[in-house]
Amino acid sequence: MLKFGGTSVGSAGNIRKVKEIVKSQDDDAIVVVSALGGITDKILNAAKMAILGTDYFNTELTMIRERHEAVVDQLFDGERKEAVKEQVSQLLDELERVIVGVSMIGELTDKTLDKIGGFGERLSSYIISEFIDDASWVDSSKLIKTDSAFGKAQVNFSLTNTLVKAALGEFKGICIAPGFVASNAEGEYTTLGRGGSDYTAAIYAAALDASVLEIWTDVDGFMTADPRVISKAYVIESLSYAEAMELSHFGAKVIYPPTILPVYKKGIPTYIKNTLNPQAPGSLITSSQANAKDRPIKGISSISNISLITVQGLGMVGVTGISMRLFSALALQNINVILISQASSENSISIAVDTGKADAAEQAIRSEFEREIMNGRINKVEVENELSIVAIVGENMKHSTGIAGKLFNTIGKNGVNIMAIAQGASELNISWVVKNSDLRKTLNVVHESFFLSENMEVNVFLLGMGLVGGNLLTQIQQQQEKLLKEKRLKIKLVGVANSRKMLLDREGIAIDGFRDRLDAEGQASGLKAYKDAIIEMNIFNSVFVDCTASNESPTVYADLLNANVSIVTANKVAASSDYDNYRKLKSIAKTKGVKFLFETNVGAGLPIINTLNDLVNSGDKILKIEAVLSGTLNYIFNTISADVPLSKTIQLAKEEGYSEPDPRIDLSGIDVVRKLLILVRESGYKIEKEDVLINKFIPDAYFDGSIDDFWANISQVDADFEQRRQRLEAEKKCWRFVAKYENGQSEVGLQEVEQGHPFYDLQGSNNLVMFTSERYNEFPMIIKGYGAGAAVTAAGVFADIIRVSNI
Numbered sequence: 001m002l003k004f005g006g007t008s009v010g011s012a013g014n015i016r017k018v019k020e021i022v023k024s025q026d027d028d029a030i031v032v033v034s035a036l037g038g039i040t041d042k043i044l045n046a047a048k049m050a051i052l053g054t055d056y057f058n059t060e061l062t063m064i065r066e067r068h069e070a071v072v073d074q075l076f077d078g079e080r081k082e083a084v085k086e087q088v089s090q091l092l093d094e095l096e097r098v099i100v101g102v103s104m105i106g107e108l109t110d111k112t113l114d115k116i117g118g119f120g121e122r123l124s125s126y127i128i129s130e131f132i133d134d135a136s137w138v139d140s141s142k143l144i145k146t147d148s149a150f151g152k153a154q155v156n157f158s159l160t161n162t163l164v165k166a167a168l169g170e171f172k173g174i175c176i177a178p179g180f181v182a183s184n185a186e187g188e189y190t191t192l193g194r195g196g197s198d199y200t201a202a203i204y205a206a207a208l209d210a211s212v213l214e215i216w217t218d219v220d221g222f223m224t225a226d227p228r229v230i231s232k233a234y235v236i237e238s239l240s241y242a243e244a245m246e247l248s249h250f251g252a253k254v255i256y257p258p259t260i261l262p263v264y265k266k267g268i269p270t271y272i273k274n275t276l277n278p279q280a281p282g283s284l285i286t287s288s289q290a291n292a293k294d295r296p297i298k299g300i301s302s303i304s305n306i307s308l309i310t311v312q313g314l315g316m317v318g319v320t321g322i323s324m325r326l327f328s329a330l331a332l333q334n335i336n337v338i339l340i341s342q343a344s345s346e347n348s349i350s351i352a353v354d355t356g357k358a359d360a361a362e363q364a365i366r367s368e369f370e371r372e373i374m375n376g377r378i379n380k381v382e383v384e385n386e387l388s389i390v391a392i393v394g395e396n397m398k399h400s401t402g403i404a405g406k407l408f409n410t411i412g413k414n415g416v417n418i419m420a421i422a423q424g425a426s427e428l429n430i431s432w433v434v435k436n437s438d439l440r441k442t443l444n445v446v447h448e449s450f451f452l453s454e455n456m457e458v459n460v461f462l463l464g465m466g467l468v469g470g471n472l473l474t475q476i477q478q479q480q481e482k483l484l485k486e487k488r489l490k491i492k493l494v495g496v497a498n499s500r501k502m503l504l505d506r507e508g509i510a511i512d513g514f515r516d517r518l519d520a521e522g523q524a525s526g527l528k529a530y531k532d533a534i535i536e537m538n539i540f541n542s543v544f545v546d547c548t549a550s551n552e553s554p555t556v557y558a559d560l561l562n563a564n565v566s567i568v569t570a571n572k573v574a575a576s577s578d579y580d581n582y583r584k585l586k587s588i589a590k591t592k593g594v595k596f597l598f599e600t601n602v603g604a605g606l607p608i609i610n611t612l613n614d615l616v617n618s619g620d621k622i623l624k625i626e627a628v629l630s631g632t633l634n635y636i637f638n639t640i641s642a643d644v645p646l647s648k649t650i651q652l653a654k655e656e657g658y659s660e661p662d663p664r665i666d667l668s669g670i671d672v673v674r675k676l677l678i679l680v681r682e683s684g685y686k687i688e689k690e691d692v693l694i695n696k697f698i699p700d701a702y703f704d705g706s707i708d709d710f711w712a713n714i715s716q717v718d719a720d721f722e723q724r725r726q727r728l729e730a731e732k733k734c735w736r737f738v739a740k741y742e743n744g745q746s747e748v749g750l751q752e753v754e755q756g757h758p759f760y761d762l763q764g765s766n767n768l769v770m771f772t773s774e775r776y777n778e779f780p781m782i783i784k785g786y787g788a789g790a791a792v793t794a795a796g797v798f799a800d801i802i803r804v805s806n807i
């Protein structure tokens with residue numbers, strides 16, 4: 001038993017492939033076919049246009065005609081072609097007559113819709129039966145008998161089985177049959193519901209005890225998720241009938257849900273195969289018991305455009321019969337309930353229905369419970385729209401603990417709000433409701449954590465592409481492959497922005513040539529626009545990386561953290577701003593389960609803040625901090641000599657890229673104050689900028705004027721400094737700009753350091769931090785190394801990005 005879907009018979013080329021597959025069968029075969037892909041939609045649309053009184057239905061009909069004629073033209077030659085065309089034309093004329101009738105009468109019943117809905121299958125099955133030599137044709141609408149529920153008729157199995165067996169029980173050869181179509185007792189056309197050709201095939205297979213059912217479609221098999229949404233979805237080798245049923249019930253379009261029952265009852269193995277890639281093994285659906293080695297979750301599926309109706313009232317608690325009345329009222333209106341969730345207090349019941357049915361459902365509930373609503377026993381019947389249901393399915397969930405915990409933890413960390421949850425006692429399925437706008441993110445994050453747990457993805461939005469940002473991208477590029485191979489971590493750049501332009505692409509931005517792409521495709525940027533775009537994109541596991549020194553960029557951190565975007569920043573402004581703001585950002589990150597990391601704020605790539613956190617978290621108490629934290633100042637005081645006066649060293653520091661663009665930020669000690677603030681705060685103490693005593697070594701006047709005045713006048717301090725330097729040299733001492741915290745007192749300033757002191761031998765722009773703690777007491781802990789420079793800072797930022805992924 002074979003079934004070819006609309007995509008498999010959508011073009012002459014594909015029909016040729018179908019023929020090859022059918023011809024390569026060794027056994028006799030019944031082949032069910034769908035309408036040419038998209039045709040059923042067009043037919044139904046033409047009818048709807050006709051009833052609306054627009055002439056557009058003619059355009060639709062012309063397109064339907066041209067599609068079929070083109071296929072016939074390409075498949076047949078000579079007289080045969082004319083004969084087939086004639087027959088196709090007659091069928092199309094018949095269709096046209098009905099639709100014109102609809103437009104004239106202005107009435108379109110479900111019965112008429114069923115009459116015309118199956119024309120696509122009648123056409124395709126006829127064409128294919130002519131194209132495959134020696135194939136016969138059978139009219140499924142005569143064999144598959146249903147009730148008169150037009151649109152989605154219920155099959156009368158005993159009659160159908162008898163008719164199918166009588167017609168095809170002894171059949172030898174290849175027989176083509178239209179899918180989807182059936183008829184009622186009166187012989188009027190009915191259909192089996194959209195996507196119903198799969199069902200037709202299963203009905204035939206069960207009636208004839210077929211050895212196998214093959215559903216041929218346009219993907220390699222039943223996949224772990226809808227491949228149109230999750231590009232990394234992969235084929236599930238084998239699944240049980242129950243798993244296939246659950247996944248298809250919750251939206252896996254690859255198979256029409258009722259299909260499973262007939263084949264399950266008869267134990268007929270069912271394959272999902274790809275017409276466009278027949279060599280691929282496909283997926284096998286059987287009754288085989290779950291394999292203990294299989295993952296706990298087989299697949300994930302979803303349905304959009306769901307409404308959630310919540311009925312709530314204290315008067316419902318402990319009252320029997322409420323659920324019965326609720327579901328009967330809905331059943332009477334033919335409303336299918338897709339998901340039910342009831343709190344154990346019985347104070348509320350939530351049900352999910354198709355949005356198209358939400359109004360009818362609400363009305364049915366309100367009228368059923370009119371009395372209870374009036375007397376306040378039920379105080380809320382609320383409908384929420386634009387929702388989706390997501391389900392994870394797998395027989396092995398039964399044997400695994402912690403699935404729900406992992407599931408909801410991962411979803412929650414990504415900021416997706418879950419509106420209702422249902423889990424059957426069979427533990428085969430956990431389903432939950434989210435907003436439509438969160439669907440893609442939910443599917444991605446769940447797919448990632450359950451199916452690709454060996455591959456973790458971090459989505460990076462970069463702000464600032466100067467020295468640090470540029471270096472960071474180069475490092476990511478060099479390391480990307482290794483991280484993927486060895487750590488199974490995929491760092492994906494999904495956004496880049498500078499002060500002028502921004503570029504966002506959820507599929508990833510190649511680091512090679514990204515600047516050209518930004519120039520060509522980038523939109524006008526602005527901090528707020530970038531932030532809004534990031535929040536709007538709503539990507540899972542995302543991190544905003546701030547590689548600017550801007551005062552403005554930290555103003556967007558709170559919004560981003562609130563939207564569950566982690567922050568990695570080389571920018572000191574946020575962590576050294578008002579204490580309340582620093583606390584607020586940390587606390588948002590904590591409640592949202594995301595990271596706010598700023599290791600590079602102190603000592604560039606040196607592991608200072610992380611070390612401090614480790615000490616404090618493990619119960620140590622920081623008693624004293626002494627540190628040389630300015631790479632720039634250290635460079636200056638290491639470079640100053642009889643030949644190189646102070647003003648020259650400042651200039652060199654700028655040229656070497658150590659200093660801030662305005663070196664006075666370094667010279668004034670402000671930058672060191674900011675770093676000290678961060679260290680003291682991370683040690684667990686509350687401190688504000690104003691609490692730090694600053695001992696400047698250059699007179700205030702130099703800091704007041706313009707930067708040009710500064711450069712013009714700074715050499716005036718050289719003579720004085722040279723005198724002091726000579727004295728220091730004679731005493732075998734050197735200058736260090738030291739930040740210090742002890743007993744609640746913080747200060748920064750120039751210190752004369754003797755030989756032998758840890759600060760004395762500090763080369764170049766190196767930094768050094770000494771922590772004296774309860775545990776590191778007699779001999780303080782010392783961390784020392786490059787404390788500035790784009791490459792080491794970028795490396796620190798990179799390490800923080802990796803830390804976000806928690807590997």
Ligand SMILES: Nc1ncnc2c1ncn2[C@@H]1O[C@H](COP(=O)(O)OP(=O)(O)O)[C@@H](O)[C@H]1O
Pocket residue numbers: 004005006007008034037195216217218219221222223224225226227228251252253254255299301
């Ligand atoms: N879990 C899934 N596995 C495979 N395909 C899926 C899944 N979920 C959704 N799909 C979609 O279902 C499509 C096949 O169904 P459909 O278009 O009805 O095919 P046909 O026309 O062959 O009946 C695939 O192209 C794929 O995009």
Ligand SMILES: N[C@@H](CC(=O)OP(=O)(O)O)C(=O)O
Pocket residue numbers: 004005006007034035037040041120179180193194195196197198
């Ligand atoms: N042609 C029908 C029936 C069908 O099953 O189609 P497909 O196999 O392409 O899903 C429909 O579109 O609903």
